[in-house]
Amino acid sequence: MLTRFTSLETIVSHILLFDSDNNTRTALNEVIRGEIPAPVLTADTCPHALEQIRNHSVTLAFCQLGDQNDDALELIQQINTLNPHIVTILLVPEETTIGTKRILQSGAHFFLHAPTTPQEIIQLTHRALQHALLLQPAVESEPKQDDGFSDIIGQSSSMQHLFTMITRLADDGESTILIQGESGTGKELVAKAVHLNSPRRNANFVPLNCAAIPDELLESELFGYEKGAFTGAINNKKGRLQHAEGGTLFLDEIGDMKPSLQAKLLRVIQEKEFEPVGSVKSIKVNVRIVAATHRNLEEAVAKGSFREDLYYRLNVIPLQIPPLRDRKDDIALLLEHFTQKFCTSKKRHIFTYSDQALNCLKRYPWPGNVRELENLVQRLSILHMGETVAPKDLPEKYLHEEVAPSLLTRFNEQGTTDFNSRVSEFEDRLILQALMQTGGNKKEAAELLNLKRTTLLEKIKKKQLDKALNKLENQSGL
Numbered sequence: 001m002l003t004r005f006t007s008l009e010t011i012v013s014h015i016l017l018f019d020s021d022n023n024t025r026t027a028l029n030e031v032i033r034g035e036i037p038a039p040v041l042t043a044d045t046c047p048h049a050l051e052q053i054r055n056h057s058v059t060l061a062f063c064q065l066g067d068q069n070d071d072a073l074e075l076i077q078q079i080n081t082l083n084p085h086i087v088t089i090l091l092v093p094e095e096t097t098i099g100t101k102r103i104l105q106s107g108a109h110f111f112l113h114a115p116t117t118p119q120e121i122i123q124l125t126h127r128a129l130q131h132a133l134l135l136q137p138a139v140e141s142e143p144k145q146d147d148g149f150s151d152i153i154g155q156s157s158s159m160q161h162l163f164t165m166i167t168r169l170a171d172d173g174e175s176t177i178l179i180q181g182e183s184g185t186g187k188e189l190v191a192k193a194v195h196l197n198s199p200r201r202n203a204n205f206v207p208l209n210c211a212a213i214p215d216e217l218l219e220s221e222l223f224g225y226e227k228g229a230f231t232g233a234i235n236n237k238k239g240r241l242q243h244a245e246g247g248t249l250f251l252d253e254i255g256d257m258k259p260s261l262q263a264k265l266l267r268v269i270q271e272k273e274f275e276p277v278g279s280v281k282s283i284k285v286n287v288r289i290v291a292a293t294h295r296n297l298e299e300a301v302a303k304g305s306f307r308e309d310l311y312y313r314l315n316v317i318p319l320q321i322p323p324l325r326d327r328k329d330d331i332a333l334l335l336e337h338f339t340q341k342f343c344t345s346k347k348r349h350i351f352t353y354s355d356q357a358l359n360c361l362k363r364y365p366w367p368g369n370v371r372e373l374e375n376l377v378q379r380l381s382i383l384h385m386g387e388t389v390a391p392k393d394l395p396e397k398y399l400h401e402e403v404a405p406s407l408l409t410r411f412n413e414q415g416t417t418d419f420n421s422r423v424s425e426f427e428d429r430l431i432l433q434a435l436m437q438t439g440g441n442k443k444e445a446a447e448l449l450n451l452k453r454t455t456l457l458e459k460i461k462k463k464q465l466d467k468a469l470n471k472l473e474n475q476s477g478l
């Protein structure tokens with residue numbers, strides 16, 4: 001299994017429809033039955049609904065609020081007390097006299113305003129079932145051994161290749177491995193998966209970031225020290241190497257290690273022994289070394305800042321993690337993964353991303369890779385209040401990539417340029433971009449551009465931008 005996602009069908013037991021009106025119940029029943037292969041239960045009173053819940057295992061409950069009565073709110077509260085794993089959807093009719101505050105405080109997981117369309121019902125049902133998946137109590141079965149793969153999200157061909165490489169290494173617990181990739185691509189996750197899939201999995205995985213510890217402390221941290229080795233060394237202390245005995249030592253940012261330590265590490269790899277700082281007695285170790293770096297070690301070797309012999313010793317099995325901009329197919333999956341993770345931990349509704357927002361994020365070059373994407377989603381999970389993230393909800397840097405670079409490139413290629421036509425082109429792009437971001441809503445686009453709506457309409461007409469917008473939308477499949 002390469003990702004965390006499980007088939008929804010496997011978790012749906014029953015769906016409950018609560019509505020005192022027979023006609024709406026039947027209509028809702030038809031829409032849901034056509035889409036979800038799960039038995040549907042119905043109830044027209046609160047006691048009947050609760051009885052259904054006691055007698056059946058229910059995954060999802062639709063509760064229709066009356067125009068004048070609040071039975072559905074009462075029912076949701078009782079469901080939450082009876083079984084908090086049931087996901088509730090409150091259907092709110094337009095004419096209801098029940099106040100918004102009470103509705104919002106009902107404890108429902110999702111809201112749907114009626115009248116609505118079958119598409120909206122289906123979409124929300126799928127979202128609610130995704131949510132149900134997260135609320136499922138852990139199935140009591142044999143604890144499955146963690147292989148580290150479930151934490152690494154990726155379905156692009158380059159990530160699949162990486163997973164295959166890790167699996168192939170499974171039986172080999174000896175050869176050193178060098179993981180290369182830009183910062184934030186998941187090098188530590190991969191190192192952990194290598195460890196968990198090797199025969200060393202029952203011993204320790206010990207990480208050490210060589211760039212995070214000052215040079216003078218790194219040696220004693222790695223090799224340990226003997227009492228009296230330096231001022232303050234009042235007792236013997238084991239280093240990370242010894243803590244990793246039988247297991248794996250993960251040396252992150254190995255390219256930052258100073259040359260004298262590189263020599264000592266080389267000896268560990270070759271002779272499988274070392275001396276703690278201040279000791280003359282050698283200690284034997286049985287540790288697999290997995291190293292990682294975001295630097296180009298070949299260049300460092302050429303410059304003389306990294307030992308060539310150590311480089312070849314480390315690089316027995318090279319693993320390259322591609323940057324996120326080269327595997328844009330993974331972006332949607334990563335967004336979904338982190339959104340579920342953060343929303344669940346903050347106990348808030350899971351939001352989705354509009355196609356336009358996803359397109360913006362796919363165009364962005366992600367210099368900070370998956371770590372940057374994770375931080376963006378964490379920020380949205382705190383600040384974003386709506387159900388769908390639109391481009392306007394994204395920080396500005398995710399929006400403007402497409403305008404400036406393309407103009408500059410063409411300016412450089414041509415050597416000369418016509419100022420007026422270039423300014424007009426720039427204006428077209430800004431207007432189109434605003435229209436794309438607002439899903440074609442001209443009023444909102446005018447607000448984004450800080451223009452009067454009438455001025456924007458005039459420009460769109462004069463420049464015939466409506467046609468260009470249609471073309472763009474068709475191209476990006478919006």
Ligand SMILES: Nc1ncnc2c1ncn2[C@@H]1O[C@H](COP(=O)(O)OP(=O)(O)OP(=O)(O)O)[C@@H](O)[C@H]1O
Nearest residue numbers: 151152153182183184185186187188189294370371
């Ligand atoms: N494919 C992935 N799936 C899920 N989470 C990921 C993935 N890649 C990276 N992450 C997350 O991104 C963050 C950075 O990952 P990690 O520390 O492994 O990267 P790194 O390449 O070692 O970074 P650095 O070089 O800066 O140490 C972590 O929170 C990690 O969980």
